[in-house]
Amino acid sequence: MAAEYATFGLAPATRAGQVHTDGDFQVHRDFMDFVVDGRPLLYRLCDLDAVSPLASDVPPAILTAQVRGLLLETEAPLPGGRYVIYGCPECADLACGAVTAVILRDGDDFVWRDFAWQTGEHADLELNGYHGIGPYRFPGADYRATLATLLDGAPRPRRRVLLIGARVALLARSAAALRTIGVGADITQDARDVPADELRTYGAVAFGRSVPEERRRSVRRAFADAGVDVAHVDGPAPIVPVLVAQIEQALDRGPAGRRLTGLTASAAAADVEVTSPCRVRLTAYRLDRLRRTHVHEVFDGVLEPGGHRVALDPGAVKGEAYLVARTPGNVLVTAVNRDDPGGPPPGNRAERAPGRD
Structure with a gap:
């Protein structure tokens, strides 16, 4: 040929x-x-x-x-x-x-x-x-x-994240998990005293839920004054694997034509959009009343281009819950919107995979 x-x-x-x-x-x-x-x-x-x-x-x-x-x-x-x-x-x-x-x-x-x-x-x-x-x-x-x-010695990607917040235990576990997968992570209460050269090594900054807006603005100003554009994660999930996925989403530097382009979730269904045939895995994480984490594998299969609706087991996403979608190339995270009952499917309907909780 x-x-x-x-x-x-x-x-x-x-x-x-x-x-x-x-x-x-x-x-x-x-x-x-x-x-x-x-x-x-x-x-x-x-x-x-x-x-x-x-x-x-x-x-x-x-x-x-x-x-x-x-x-x-x-x-x-x-x-x-x-x-x-x-x-x-x-x-x-x-x-x-x-x-x-x-x-x-x-x-x-x-x-x-x-x-x-x-x-x-x-x-x-x-x-x-x-x-x-x-x-x-x-x-x-x-x-x-x-x-x-x-x-030509082009600059390498900034695979570091700055974690800012008062919940030191959660941040420490998250930083350890990020370092395990090869993403550098540091914890601080503020970034005003961090040298500009140090700030330029970060690709993302994550603000804990308790960080006041005034401090968030000061951190953003510090990065702007250092001449660096970083991704921001506001209110990261209180579940380490989900927070890690949120950081991965923020650090994603892949081409504009990503395969996984959309993810939303209600208590009844998840809507996923892909641009080319690819394997997609959906995982639900939820916290029970005792703040224990439960995991439910929702779907694992190859999806064709377009929009797809995946039915969710209400028990898998009750309470505070998040959905993580992964392809081999990128990851998206969304909180489950309990105010949205879920409308008609946007395109194709995908069969739900057996899960565990």
Whole structure:
């Protein structure tokens, strides 16, 4: 099959971290995704939790080596001229599985072809090939110029959050959970005395519910005076996994065309919007009268583009409750609106998954 010309680009992407109620976790990863004809390549793989080799947390020497490989300035790491396009976000071990492709030069052009899922030294195209993806032909000059931008020492993402509030115990547990997944977190009562250079290292600031508005304004002024634009989380949830998800949502630096774009919830149903086929997991968290946390897995499945309504078990969202929606690339959080009885579905109706509470 002849490769048709396609545009090649890069866009910031995030694999959101997560803290599970059983103490397990998945790490936060920032990386550059490949954009083909204006669309992130990862979006063509609807149920893949993976990152490209162009991750922001790898040492500069390793990042340079990855770029040199994609430019075909070094030997292919796998037989047959194959390169890892997406790999395991936890360990990057080929045994966990990776999307690979043959990269070759044709004149001045670069061609990506024969995409496959690979878990060993050799790829089986017949069994594990992505037959609907590629081949792609990229004009050489644009391809080289795009990858060269990664070698210019561009600033790395600010994966730190400043937690401000009086509930030290909750903030300390949240900070520990964030650090576990690879997001730096610091706690303070105010930010007026924090040096400007320090403020510039934060990507988000979260205000506890008891923080008065006057102090919030002073913190915002401190960041503005330091010349840094940060995301704000007001009134974070009093449930550590939900608060972590809120921080992940605030830190999301992925491309404008995110797959998960909308989430609202009433006591009867959740409304979810996605822009491309992807796996979506919905989890409900609630506090009972004794302030104990209960978790209910609401839905886990692949959704097609558009709006979807998922029925909720009223017992799973009674009292103070939150809903967390996740795709492999991003996360959204919403409080359950008990004043909204839930109207007609916006599009498709998704079957509810079995849960636990």
